Amino acid sequence: xxxxxxxxxxxxxxxxxxxxxxxxxxxxxxxxxxxxxxxxxxxxxxxxxxxxxxxxxxxxxxxxxxxxxxxxxxxxxxxxxxxxxxxxxxxxxxxxxxxxxxxxxxxxxxxxxxxxxxxxxxxxxxxxxxxxxxxxxxxxxxxxxxxxxxxxxxxxxxxxxxxxxxxxxxxxxxxxxxxxxxxxxxxxxxxxxxxxxxxxxxxxxxxxxxx
Numbered sequence: 001x002x003x004x005x006x007x008x009x010x011x012x013x014x015x016x017x018x019x020x021x022x023x024x025x026x027x028x029x030x031x032x033x034x035x036x037x038x039x040x041x042x043x044x045x046x047x048x049x050x051x052x053x054x055x056x057x058x059x060x061x062x063x064x065x066x067x068x069x070x071x072x073x074x075x076x077x078x079x080x081x082x083x084x085x086x087x088x089x090x091x092x093x094x095x096x097x098x099x100x101x102x103x104x105x106x107x108x109x110x111x112x113x114x115x116x117x118x119x120x121x122x123x124x125x126x127x128x129x130x131x132x133x134x135x136x137x138x139x140x141x142x143x144x145x146x147x148x149x150x151x152x153x154x155x156x157x158x159x160x161x162x163x164x165x166x167x168x169x170x171x172x173x174x175x176x177x178x179x180x181x182x183x184x185x186x187x188x189x190x191x192x193x194x195x196x197x198x199x200x201x202x203x204x205x206x207x208x209x210x211x
Contacts, residue, residue: 003118005152006102012086014052016105018044018117018148019097019156022054023084030090033058034073035065039093043158043166043181046120046146051081053145055168055181059094062159070133070169070182077145077168077179098155118148124167127184135171142169142180161185 003016011020022028022042031040038060046053058065058074065074089095106112108122119125124132124144133142146168151157160166164185171179 001120001122002106002108002112002116003103003120003146003148004106004112004114004116006104006114009100009102011100013100013102014045014047014084016046016103016120017100018103018151018158019100020045021089021096022056022087023052023080024054024087025080025082025084028080028087030087030095031056031076031078033060033065036060036074039090039095040074040076041094041158042087042096044146044148046168048079048145051079052084053168053170053179054078054080055148055166057158057166057181057183059159068161068183068185070131070180071136075181075183077170077181079170079172079179097151097158099153101152101156115152116149117152118146118165120146125165126167127165131167131182131184133169133180133182135174136180137174138171140171140173142171144168145170145179 009017014023033040040056041059043057044055055077058067066072067074103117124147135142148166150160150164160183164183167182169180
């Protein structure tokens with residue numbers, strides 16, 4: 001299913017959305033980047049049946065931490081269950097997007113006039129080569145869960161490097177279970193002379209994209 005633009009919604013809506021605040025169980029600790037130590041930015045709330053996936057991404061100093069790497073510790077996705085309530089947001093850092101956007105499910109084979117902001121399930125639409133990550137716990141290939149476009153406009157945009165996408169993968173068989181975010185960006189494909197790490201851009205209000 002495609003995820004299309006559904007307008008604005010509440011910051012704590014228990015529905016498909018980007019931005020706002022995560023809904024978490026009691027005792028949840030806001031994740032910190034393993035590389036810089038700063039609090040990560042919350043990107044998306046993705047309800048999946050009786051659970052929800054919360055997606056986080058380091059934006060404390062774009063281009064410094066390896067946020068392009070699914071297992072380096074500069075991004076994370078959590079599958080959460082039970083009674084979920086709005087998280088307490090840390091006082092310092094780039095923790096929240098500029099606005100909250102509702103995501104509507106739309107059949108992938110049908111046309112839509114609304115901007116497409118991602119997909120839920122199915123197969124990933126890779127910008128570059130297939131980079132399906134292996135589970136850090138058991139090394140088995142992880143399963144594609146969702147794909148997020150960079151955003152509808154600057155206020156709602158995640159910093160995936162300028163026209164990039166973020167791919168969410170999970171592996172429910174391991175204790176935890178393990179979920180990860182893998183960003184890709186167009187610049188690495190079109191400019192092979194750049195290092196493979198694909199550094200992120202500093203935020204600029206004139207760089208926006210939706211598919």
